[in-house]
Amino acid sequence: MSSPIARLISGDAVEVDLTPRSFIHRHLAGHVTASEARHRIAKKLGKSVGQIRLVSADERSQTLPLSDDAVLRKDVQVVVLSFDNEAEEAAEVALLRATDSTSMADLAGNSYLSIRGREVSWFGQSLTSLPESIAQLSTLRKLLLENNNLSGLPDGFCQLVALQHLNLGNNALSSLPEKFGQLTALQHLQLRGNRLKTLPVSFGQLQDLQIMMMAENELTALPDSIGQLNSLQIFHLPHNKLNELPESFGQLSALRVLNINSNYLTTLPESFGNLTALETLWASLNQMSSLPESFGRLGALSELMMHGHTLEALPESFGHLAALEDLSLHNNPHVVGDSDMPTAGLRTLPASFGLLANLHSLHLSNNRLISLPESFGQLSSLQTLSLDYNMLTALPDSFNQLYSLHTLHLEGNPLKKMPDDVRGIIVSQPASSPHLSQMKQWISRFCYFVHGWSHQIWCCHRFGPIVVRRE
Numbered sequence: 001m002s003s004p005i006a007r008l009i010s011g012d013a014v015e016v017d018l019t020p021r022s023f024i025h026r027h028l029a030g031h032v033t034a035s036e037a038r039h040r041i042a043k044k045l046g047k048s049v050g051q052i053r054l055v056s057a058d059e060r061s062q063t064l065p066l067s068d069d070a071v072l073r074k075d076v077q078v079v080v081l082s083f084d085n086e087a088e089e090a091a092e093v094a095l096l097r098a099t100d101s102t103s104m105a106d107l108a109g110n111s112y113l114s115i116r117g118r119e120v121s122w123f124g125q126s127l128t129s130l131p132e133s134i135a136q137l138s139t140l141r142k143l144l145l146e147n148n149n150l151s152g153l154p155d156g157f158c159q160l161v162a163l164q165h166l167n168l169g170n171n172a173l174s175s176l177p178e179k180f181g182q183l184t185a186l187q188h189l190q191l192r193g194n195r196l197k198t199l200p201v202s203f204g205q206l207q208d209l210q211i212m213m214m215a216e217n218e219l220t221a222l223p224d225s226i227g228q229l230n231s232l233q234i235f236h237l238p239h240n241k242l243n244e245l246p247e248s249f250g251q252l253s254a255l256r257v258l259n260i261n262s263n264y265l266t267t268l269p270e271s272f273g274n275l276t277a278l279e280t281l282w283a284s285l286n287q288m289s290s291l292p293e294s295f296g297r298l299g300a301l302s303e304l305m306m307h308g309h310t311l312e313a314l315p316e317s318f319g320h321l322a323a324l325e326d327l328s329l330h331n332n333p334h335v336v337g338d339s340d341m342p343t344a345g346l347r348t349l350p351a352s353f354g355l356l357a358n359l360h361s362l363h364l365s366n367n368r369l370i371s372l373p374e375s376f377g378q379l380s381s382l383q384t385l386s387l388d389y390n391m392l393t394a395l396p397d398s399f400n401q402l403y404s405l406h407t408l409h410l411e412g413n414p415l416k417k418m419p420d421d422v423r424g425i426i427v428s429q430p431a432s433s434p435h436l437s438q439m440k441q442w443i444s445r446f447c448y449f450v451h452g453w454s455h456q457i458w459c460c461h462r463f464g465p466i467v468v469r470r471e
Helices: 034-045 085-098 117-123 132-136 155-159 178-182 201-205 224-228 247-251 270-274 293-297 316-320 351-355 374-378 397-401 434-444
Strands: 006-008 052-056 076-080 112-114 142-144 165-167 188-190 211-213 234-236 257-259 280-282 303-305 326-328 361-363 384-386 407-409 426-429 456-461 464-470
Touching: 034 052, 034 076, 085 132, 132 155, 155 178, 178 201, 201 224, 224 247, 247 270, 270 293, 293 316, 316 351, 351 374, 374 397
Parallel strands: 006 076, 112 142, 142 165, 165 188, 188 211, 211 234, 234 257, 257 280, 280 303, 303 326, 326 361, 361 384, 384 407, 426 464
Antiparallel strands: 052 076, 456 464
């Protein structure tokens, strides 16, 4: 006796074996159950079991599917559903249980809904999916779903067009629906700690989005449409796998804060200089060896953190960053393999560097600087300066003009001479002199000791530099 044949609505046969395999099936007069057949067909078609329905081939007018315990003795019609009804029912039950509701109608009309994974832990597990019926919650403005185990979002999610604040942080999302851009009222989006590799092209439709947090994902690129987010002010992208930013990135005209730390960026697009509203840029621990000349057009930039790169030079336009107050470029040399010798690092600074009149804090430790420009003394607002572990043998004569300087780190440099007119106090006493000992104790209350020379200790007093020289 031949086994039943499963046919799609088109009439094509599904090439799947419906002969009995298990001991139980062999005792059912040589036939399999509808449940077993659904599992085999689902695997063959690459669908979930819940999407497969079986209808008797000679009763096509019948709308009810065969029950799971029905025995297949004849050919069957295979109906493939657009989504998994069983999974839908399970997701809806979990959602209602987490919100202590009896039906979706109980949730309709709410503007705020919070289902945090840790808060629903007493139910045994966090949410793993959302039902299509979530589309009924059309009045939601704030939805908090962080710390669950969501691996995807249903298409119906994109019908929540009133949403303004959405938190999906710390889930297991590997992708977003292509229609995600329909959530045009979104202003705050949290997607930290997921597994996203790409973003849908429709993302550019989120014209009202102001804050987007996407740290700790697996993004390798951003869509060109990202430049259409005209309202975006804060964008966090650290700990992803970005190799580059699209040229359209420079169109983010409202962007004030950008965090791209810990990616694989080797350069920035030339359009980056168009981000004229940018005030804070965290771009450390990437692989950049240079910056575009347009970088100097970031006229509002006040904080720049770019340590841990392979930068070899700064563009001449760098001195045009007139608003810059805090600058960190330390730990810049790149070390290859097990070698302790850096193969890259800043060796000089552009002559325009002295134009940074508002600079308060400058960290250039662990580079390969061999000299500082004469314009360095024009940094009249500089209060904290770290130059330790470079290759400086001398400081420019203009160094004595840094009247605001109160903290200086110079250790680890082969310094051989100081400027002729360094403002400070020179104490000429034997190293064993009690007066020198007292002077050290007095100075240490106000300053940091910085060991730069074999016979000298360079300090920075709050009222000006102090050199303590041993005879």
